[in-house]
Amino acid sequence: MKNKMNVTASHWVLIFALLFAAFACFLLVEPYMNSIVMAFILSLLMFPIHEWIENKLPNHKNIVALLSCIVLTFIIVMPLLLVFSAIMQQGAVFSQNLYQWVTGGGIQEVIAHPWVKTALKFINNYLPFDAINAQNIAQKAAEFATSLGSNLVATSAKILGDATNFLMNFFLMLFVLFFLLRDHDKIIAAIRHILPFSRSQEDRLLNEIEKVSKSAVMGSFLTAIAQGAAGGFGMWMAGFPGLFWGTMMGFASFIPVVGTALIWIPATAYLLISGDTTWGLFLAAWSIAVVGSIDNVLRPLLMQGSAGMNTLMIFFSLLGGIHLFGLIGLIYGPLIFAITMVLFNMYEEEFKDFLDGQDNS
Template sequence: MSDKIKITSSHWVLVIALLASAYTCYLLVEPYINSIVMAFIISLLMFPIHDWIEQRIPTHRNIAALVSCVVLTFIIVVPLLFVFAAIVQQGSTFSQNVYQWVTHGGIQTIFEHPWVVKGLSIVNTYLPFDSVTPQEIAQRIAKFATSFGSNLVGFSAQILGDATSFLMAFFLMLFVLFFLLRDREKIITAIRHILPLSRSQEDKLLDEIEQVSKSAVMGSFLTAIAQGIAGGIGMWLAGFPGLFWGTMMGFASFIPVVGTALIWIPAAAYLFLTGDTTWAIFLTVWSVAVVGSIDNLLRPLLMQGSAGMNTLMIFFSLLGGLHLFGLMGLIYGPLIFAITMVLFNLYEEEFQDFLDRQDQN
């Protein structure tokens, strides 16, 4: 009996020491955790391409992993450089056009619209604000247009100034990705060996992590890209800089509830108030029917099938993930929810007899 107590105590000491060491290791890699997680996610997405490359050179695993990393670099970095340059150019041109439009009396045309006159009258009469005059609004819009251009240039300079940090994070991700692609089977075998679960439970847990990781990227980022492309086409047809506002709509799609409406509603209102009623109606219909349907259909479709997560759970996992982790929360949130659901399912299977007896009592 004493030997049994001694062994149990030593086991507890080992587990506590292991947990403390693991937490310390986490603190060491915590500044780089996003790069590590992204390398893990991208390795899941890149593995079919890597597997095809590895089949061509089966005896050179290092070279195959290196080629996969180079391919990924060209797929991501080169297009981003061209898109970024075009966004800055279109954004600067747009801000200059807005400033000229405001200073040449374009804003006065909007203020003379009957709906705007009535709206300002209601604001000044019933709402507890100071009197709002068209002149004050025009000055603020002109100031915004001027500052928008300078802020865009400053933002671009900041991005260029932070290029070192970005490149460090990117190459760190590539470094981790290289080993994840090269040693994928060894890593999975080591994880299976360490987990104190049965093989079927390990399969279920690892498969769910892989599935949710892919669906989080597909559901969030691909939906944002699709909405950005569709929104950019609509804005371009309506006369706005398509690439710039399409990119803005792509970023806005990450905002829960509001989404791309943050961009297209002011644009449609501007077209309506300036007399382009046909294009205002077109942009509204296009944004609701095309851009909105992408979010309502594509995102749930890509993110369904994860541990029984329904649309409501997906919504709160994205909302909570954004609140706690920022943009990376779009991956972390669904992943945490899905792993929790899998653990609940494993718990239900493991204690099924006990739970059935509890239901009968």
């Protein structure tokens, strides 16, 4: 028999006051919401390691939580520093080589290629664009090559300048993560107590949030890492700086629809036009067969089974999440969709008799 409660005027006042206070609290923490959400996601991913440490050091919750945060720091920060250093080094070498190639007449050779002439003629004759002049292309390429080195230095300086902000957000995330790991049981118990659902409904909702949070991270970021590694290997085999362009392909994989093609198609075209037909065909085949299959197979595989979300829903949750929230939307989007699906299923079960009656009326 379900519990029933008579809602009085004082109850409504309390509810509205609570909602207003909750909204005010949200405004206070809103600038730090991304750090809080990432701490929540990482707590789910780190919990198996945290439990293992906790089994080794029972009755030492503070020390265990601190050790878990230290392990996470070494897992994230140290590889990032090494990769960033290598990327800057390869990027500097690439910018120098590009400048020498452009100033040495390389761009003129490309423009003089029959394929390029045919493509420019087709574009100017049949497509509704302003006429594209080959000399303008050469001029823009020379300007780009000249400014690439200085832009790379400026970007590096900006990243280093933002390091303080990054470290502040990172340590804030670690601070939140410490309490999430230490007081995990208390937090879950408090959430269960506050939610006005049955225990089975609470289990479904909390389990789905945990599952989707993990799958969003695994599906998006692990796919990007895998595509970046595979794409970097292919670019390295074709003669490009592997780590630099592999990292660029990893970032490009977050872009819906286009993805890593933003990197490998121009690289393939360059190889074909410059006469390296074998490596151009290899890079195209490798990117389509290996890099592309990672996105088509691995991402849906890691994100499958979330509240009955099919591939189309996953696609729009990622697309809409990026549009509304930026990169963090890769987590927010699927999470919002999944929670909505669970709540919809709970609504359907709760009002099953009424909905069946409406269908039969």
